[in-house]
Amino acid sequence: xxxxxxxxxxxxxxxxxxxxxxxxxxxxxxxxxxxxxxxxxxxxxxxxxxxxxxxxxxxxxxxxxxxxxxxxxxxxxxxxxxxxxxxxxxxxxxxxxxxxxxxxxxxxxxxxx
Amino acid sequence: xxxxxxxxxxxxxxxxxxxxxxxxxxxxxxxxxxxxxxxxxxxxxxxxxxxxxxxxxxxxxxxxxxxxxxxxxxxxxxxxxxxxxxxxxxxxxxxxxxxxxxxxxxxxxxxx
Numbered sequence: 001x002x003x004x005x006x007x008x009x010x011x012x013x014x015x016x017x018x019x020x021x022x023x024x025x026x027x028x029x030x031x032x033x034x035x036x037x038x039x040x041x042x043x044x045x046x047x048x049x050x051x052x053x054x055x056x057x058x059x060x061x062x063x064x065x066x067x068x069x070x071x072x073x074x075x076x077x078x079x080x081x082x083x084x085x086x087x088x089x090x091x092x093x094x095x096x097x098x099x100x101x102x103x104x105x106x107x108x109x110x111x112x113x
Numbered sequence: 114x115x116x117x118x119x120x121x122x123x124x125x126x127x128x129x130x131x132x133x134x135x136x137x138x139x140x141x142x143x144x145x146x147x148x149x150x151x152x153x154x155x156x157x158x159x160x161x162x163x164x165x166x167x168x169x170x171x172x173x174x175x176x177x178x179x180x181x182x183x184x185x186x187x188x189x190x191x192x193x194x195x196x197x198x199x200x201x202x203x204x205x206x207x208x209x210x211x212x213x214x215x216x217x218x219x220x221x222x223x224x225x
Contacts, residue, residue, distance in 0.1 A: 043219040
């Protein structure tokens with residue numbers, strides 16, 4: 001089955017700096033890679049996703065890159081703000097087959113004002 | 114995308130009792146997934162529930178402890194049986210559609 005590893009487990013940045021979180025996956029059949037933000041006491045919220053036919057996707061301050069050959073994908077947050085502080089999870093699945101999502105271990109991002 | 118109503122949002126239960134969590138989807142979906150998120154941890158799949166068949170459980174999860182019902186294409190329940198403090202977690206249901214996954218808002222369970 002799929003195995004997703006996520007690094008780092010904690011990340012502290014100064015407000016305005018950039019933050020990068022990296023994930024690797026093992027199953028070459030995976031074709032869908034979402035990122036979720038989870039704030040304290042809440043469920044995970046989708047912030048951006050990318051499919052295997054695309055190398056990069058951007059939405060305002062958030063971008064995701066995918067390297068299918070190396071089986072890794074990354075989340076980039078620019079101009080970080082205190083409200084970006086949360087736990088971020090990457091995940092992978094074979095969406096075409098309707099399979100389950102496999103999650104990475106999570107990254108606790110702290111943005112210091 | 115689908116909208117999921119998950120109930121209850123939270124509960125505090127006595128050890129040895131059982132709790133049933135419900136997820137209602139506003140559209141028909143083939144597959145529903147149940148996840149557990151233990152404190153400070155990531156989401157782990159408990160089982161996949163298809164309508165009209167037995168749920169498929171992941172390693173470490175058994176039907177006697179986490180019985181699942183899927184009576185139709187819009188509804189599913191997960192029961193946490195004979196609870197112990199180690200079952201204190203957030204439980205989430207999820208569905209998959211062509212454009213991605215939708216999650217319920219979660220059930221925060223505390224076992225005392």
